[in-house]
Amino acid sequence: MTPYPTNRTPPRRKPVRKIAGVALLATAVVLAGNASATAGSSGTAATAATQATTPSELSETTRLTDRRSLVVGDRAYAMGDESGLYPAAGWHVRGEMGGIWSQPIKLLDGIWFGLDGNWLGKQVPAAKYTSGHGYSRIDYSGAVNVRRTDFVPDGIRATLVGLTLSSSTAKTVKLDVDAHSELMQPYPWGWTKPSAADANLPDTGDFSEGALRFREQGTPSYPNATTHDYAAFVGSSLRPTSHQLGADHRGPQSPAVTCPADGTTPARCDDSLVGKGTGGRLTYDVPLAAGQQKTIWFAVAGSDQGSRAAEREYGKALSNPDKLLRAKTTARQQIDAQSAVDLPGDRLLQQSVEWSKQNLADSVQEARNLQIRDVNEGKDYPAPVGTVPTARWFGAGFPDYPWLFATDGEYTAFAAVAAGQFDTVKEHLRALRDISDLLNNRSGKVAHEVTPTGDVYFGSNQSAGNTDETVKFPSTVALLWRWTGDNKFRDEMYDFSVRNLQYIYKSLDKDSDGWPEGLANVERAGMGVEKLDSTVYLARGLRDLADLAASKHDTKVQQWATSRANDLESKFEAQWWVPAAKGYADSVDDPANPANDNTPIFQRHWIGVTPMEAVLTRPGQTSPLASAEHAKTALDQRETSCYTGEFGLFHTGSGPTSAEGGNRGDSCDPVVSQVQSERTMFGLNTSIMAVAEGNFGRLGVKQQQRYTTGNARIQLDPSVWETPGAMPEIAPSPDSPANIGRPFYDRSMTLQAWGAYGILWPVVHQQLGVDPDLGHGRIAVVPQLPEGQQKVAGSNIRVGRGAVDVSARLTGKALSTEVTAKGIGAALTVGAVLPTGAKVQTVTVDGHAAQYKLVTTSRGTEVQVPARGAHTTLTITLK
Numbered sequence: 091m092t093p094y095p096t097n098r099t100p101p102r103r104k105p106v107r108k109i110a111g112v113a114l115l116a117t118a119v120v121l122a123g124n125a126s127a128t129a130g131s132s133g134t135a136a137t138a139a140t141q142a143t144t145p146s147e148l149s150e151t152t153r154l155t156d157r158r159s160l161v162v163g164d165r166a167y168a169m170g171d172e173s174g175l176y177p178a179a180g181w182h183v184r185g186e187m188g189g190i191w192s193q194p195i196k197l198l199d200g201i202w203f204g205l206d207g208n209w210l211g212k213q214v215p216a217a218k219y220t221s222g223h224g225y226s227r228i229d230y231s232g233a234v235n236v237r238r239t240d241f242v243p244d245g246i247r248a249t250l251v252g253l254t255l256s257s258s259t260a261k262t263v264k265l266d267v268d269a270h271s272e273l274m275q276p277y278p279w280g281w282t283k284p285s286a287a288d289a290n291l292p293d294t295g296d297f298s299e300g301a302l303r304f305r306e307q308g309t310p311s312y313p314n315a316t317t318h319d320y321a322a323f324v325g326s327s328l329r330p331t332s333h334q335l336g337a338d339h340r341g342p343q344s345p346a347v348t349c350p351a352d353g354t355t356p357a358r359c360d361d362s363l364v365g366k367g368t369g370g371r372l373t374y375d376v377p378l379a380a381g382q383q384k385t386i387w388f389a390v391a392g393s394d395q396g397s398r399a400a401e402r403e404y405g406k407a408l409s410n411p412d413k414l415l416r417a418k419t420t421a422r423q424q425i426d427a428q429s430a431v432d433l434p435g436d437r438l439l440q441q442s443v444e445w446s447k448q449n450l451a452d453s454v455q456e457a458r459n460l461q462i463r464d465v466n467e468g469k470d471y472p473a474p475v476g477t478v479p480t481a482r483w484f485g486a487g488f489p490d491y492p493w494l495f496a497t498d499g500e501y502t503a504f505a506a507v508a509a510g511q512f513d514t515v516k517e518h519l520r521a522l523r524d525i526s527d528l529l530n531n532r533s534g535k536v537a538h539e540v541t542p543t544g545d546v547y548f549g550s551n552q553s554a555g556n557t558d559e560t561v562k563f564p565s566t567v568a569l570l571w572r573w574t575g576d577n578k579f580r581d582e583m584y585d586f587s588v589r590n591l592q593y594i595y596k597s598l599d600k601d602s603d604g605w606p607e608g609l610a611n612v613e614r615a616g617m618g619v620e621k622l623d624s625t626v627y628l629a630r631g632l633r634d635l636a637d638l639a640a641s642k643h644d645t646k647v648q649q650w651a652t653s654r655a656n657d658l659e660s661k662f663e664a665q666w667w668v669p670a671a672k673g674y675a676d677s678v679d680d681p682a683n684p685a686n687d688n689t690p691i692f693q694r695h696w697i698g699v700t701p702m703e704a705v706l707t708r709p710g711q712t713s714p715l716a717s718a719e720h721a722k723t724a725l726d727q728r729e730t731s732c733y734t735g736e737f738g739l740f741h742t743g744s745g746p747t748s749a750e751g752g753n754r755g756d757s758c759d760p761v762v763s764q765v766q767s768e769r770t771m772f773g774l775n776t777s778i779m780a781v782a783e784g785n786f787g788r789l790g791v792k793q794q795q796r797y798t799t800g801n802a803r804i805q806l807d808p809s810v811w812e813t814p815g816a817m818p819e820i821a822p823s824p825d826s827p828a829n830i831g832r833p834f835y836d837r838s839m840t841l842q843a844w845g846a847y848g849i850l851w852p853v854v855h856q857q858l859g860v861d862p863d864l865g866h867g868r869i870a871v872v873p874q875l876p877e878g879q880q881k882v883a884g885s886n887i888r889v890g891r892g893a894v895d896v897s898a899r900l901t902g903k904a905l906s907t908e909v910t911a912k913g914i915g916a917a918l919t920v921g922a923v924l925p926t927g928a929k930v931q932t933v934t935v936d937g938h939a940a941q942y943k944l945v946t947t948s949r950g951t952e953v954q955v956p957a958r959g960a961h962t963t964l965t966i967t968l969k
Contacts, residue, residue: 493539771826
């Protein structure tokens with residue numbers, strides 16, 4: 091039995107914290123960071139870790155064995171629990187998605203540390219877990235105090251673990267290090283044909299040059315399987331005093347408890363039914379002087395290209411761990427310095443911006459030599475159609491979705507450009523294009539789900555969807571182009587973007603009614619073949635393609651896309667609006683049935699918000715697809731308890747009776763839904779609602795602020811979080827209990843990248859009002875203050891090759907916007923959205939009376955003035 095009742099990949103239950111800490115970070119020269127250091131050295135070779143206070147940490151002290159830990163680099167990542175143990179986790183291959191990975195293979199189930207016969211995390215309990223920007227730390231207290239620091243250096247296929255030991259008395263510590271291998275690919279999965287059990291071969295282990303070496307070599311027995319040579323190295327620059335090899339070696343998790351094939355008993359286990367790893371132990375004698383702190387670094391490194399390649403990565407990791415840690419934290423400080431915001435009226439949201447930028451950086455993954463094949467939803471395993479040499483992308487979610495998705499990446503791109511992380515967006519789009527063109531013979535269809543091996547689970551020409559990601563691709567290109575002005579990238583992506591929308595009309599509009607067919611984000615029963623979100627994003631995609639075409643003087647494509655867009659928009663409201671439901675239909679019934687042709691189906695799914703969330707760029711105007719009248723009605727309705735819970739928007743709203751969730755006297759729509767409510771709050775659903783509210787200037791406490799706060803709380807509130815600082819896939823919900831109480835192999839993602847959309851885009855684009863159009867040589871900065879707040883500000887917001895600083899204030903009757911543009915080279919418009927009902931008395935720019943425009947937009951009435959220099963202060967005196 092598969093974990094979820096679907097013929098596709100099990101849904102990500104999808105629409106498809108202490109706040110400050112004190113760091114004690116090993117940033118000094120460390121013992122094992124120098125290949126010439128020895129266990130008996132002291133002083134300069136083993137200086138004490140330095141103590142620093144930093145706001146960029148979040149700490150947790152409760153239920154550490156029930157919480158997942160996560161450290162990520164672009165070539166490797168590691169997941170265990172927050173006590174330093176490694177319970178079997180994840181469900182794609184049940185129990186195998188945690189541990190230590192280097193795309194496209196898993197290396198270890200885990201690495202365990204014991205002092206004088208007592209295992210850290212078991213006999214020596216963890217006292218505190220800390221998430222930092224680019225690292226994690228665990229503190230243990232005992233006869234010997236231990237501080238464990240984990241991080242993954244970027245560019246190296248390795249995870250590093252540093253143990254800082256100290257003792258009040260002089261002694262020699264016996265340090266045992268257990269490692270258990272599980273060399274395997276992320277695909278095939280547990281229920282596919284072939285399965286993970288068919289693909290996973292037995293590992294072997296040996297001792298080589300002071301390190302444990304694990305290998306998996308051979309060829310699985312199913313057709314089209316390829317010969318492989320996977321290897322992993324585990325060790326330290328210290329020379330062990332002894333070693334052991336054997337089948338187990340899981341520290342305190344020996345002997346291993348095997349996860350069940352289905353069900354949730356036992357609730358905690360150590361290995362899967364398909365596990366074929368082996369183990370080993372390294373033992374060291376570590377002398378400690380009284381009061382001395384000594385840090386020893388350990389590396390887990392590997393490669394899918396054989397033992398020599400793995401050994402090279404191992405050597406890189408241990409060449410200077412301290413230097414690598416400094417490089418990692420410096421890079422994360424640079425990310426923190428981009429799009430830095432000051433929100434005195436909402437410090438929680440300010441901190442969520444800070445951590446959401448780090449979440450995006452933590453999501454970057456890279457793999458090489460992807461063998462592209464269509465596995466047809468796990469039913470086939472053909473020969474590959476080609477190879478993509480390198481792919482780099484925003485991994486969708488950890489631990490079960492750290493691979494390439496179109497839908498996820500397209501939403502995440504909005505957060506990433508607001509954070510200034512342009513390069514990964516470009517690489518993500520390139521990977522999607524290259525893989526899709528190989529897979530689909532240049533049809534224009536975008537692949538949906540691609541593992542780091544190159545196996546495409548869903549998204550070939552032979553499958554009907556997902557339609558939404560094909561129509562969104564041109565919009566993502568246009569988004570990046572507007573924020574960067576990168577015409578070279580526009581030109582690189584243009585042909586594929588044109589083919590995206592041509593494919594829709596050629597293959598996915600069989601009845602020629604203008605509404606695209608195929609699957610989209612919501613994969614639920616009872617839906618018609620034409621989906622709302624695909625329609626909405628097609629409308630946006632057509633306008634964006636027309637804009638790209640116009641910039642390239644491609645009149646033919648511009649006219650084609652504009653004509654299609656005009657036709658779609660002209661009939662959208664009449665077809666999709668359902669007055670009795672106070673909202674838009676989720677889908678349209680099967681057009682092949684004349685009796686039901688184009689009959690709206692309303693099921694209360696979250697996609698009903700997309701007409702308010704998607705903004706269309708027309709010549710001289712940008713506005714959401716939804717009409718202002720219908721937007722107000724629909725958003726008001728979605729704010730009720732029928733649709734919104736404590737942490738955000740439900741996947742599927744409830745009906746009018748208390749039994750269905752209308753429990754606060756709210757007037758739920760009377761339309762009979764064809765599916766039951768699904769009161770699960772995803773970070774994405776809530777993000778869509780936050781963005782939609784902002785598009786219509788609804789920044790009130792019970793409007794946008796309710797949804798930005800919902801996502802910020804599941805990331806930052808100690809009473810809610812699982813992994814401090816990581817925005818999870820799903821909030822604790824009436825129909826989805828909190829992850830912390832569930833088996834590790836039956837949880838949603840502890841970090842899901844797309845939730846950042848509902849934090850970074852509302853703050854940077856809507857509240858601070860940064861709206862670049864560098865492709866056309868212009869940028870507008872028109873802030874809107876949220877209800878009840880007197881100031882919002884941001885600095886170093888990347889735009890093209892430059893940046894802008896912006897500050898907006900309301901002091902009495904004076905509404906001001908201050909903007910500094912640095913190195914942008916574009917025409918700048920500065921403005922402000924007037925408070926509801928406010929009138930303008932005077933407008934000055936840099937202290938001088940100025941002419942201005944009043945522009946009516948979906949956000950409200952904007953005052954706009956052209957800036958004349960790099961620094962502009964606009965002051966509006968209100969009547």
